[in-house]
Amino acid sequence: MAGGWSKDGAVQDQIDASVDDAVQQARSRLPHGESLSHCEECDAEIPEGRRKAIPGVHLCIKCQEIIDNENNAAGLFNRRGSKDSQLR
Numbered sequence: 001m002a003g004g005w006s007k008d009g010a011v012q013d014q015i016d017a018s019v020d021d022a023v024q025q026a027r028s029r030l031p032h033g034e035s036l037s038h039c040e041e042c043d044a045e046i047p048e049g050r051r052k053a054i055p056g057v058h059l060c061i062k063c064q065e066i067i068d069n070e071n072n073a074a075g076l077f078n079r080r081g082s083k084d085s086q087l088r
Contacts, residue, residue, distance in 0.1 A: 037051070041059055042062070
């Protein structure tokens with residue numbers, strides 16, 4: 001039950017929108033295309049096992065970890081400004 005000026009189900013709509021945004025962002029980060037034999041950042045050889053496990057991979061593990069750590073540091077806050085994020 002929603003209160004005030006919000007419609008019934010408004011909280012669930014916000015949760016659904018947050019989940020949809022997260023899924024869309026995760027899908028956009030998935031590699032696509034043909035796997036490279038050498039990293040496009042540092043030119044190190046990408047092991048065959050990695051190329052088979054992740055089709056479309058373009059980065060070696062070391063470079064991928066650096067990019068993942070940078071992306072995780074930037075996404076530590078809730079841009080929607082929900083009550084949950086204000087309570088932390």
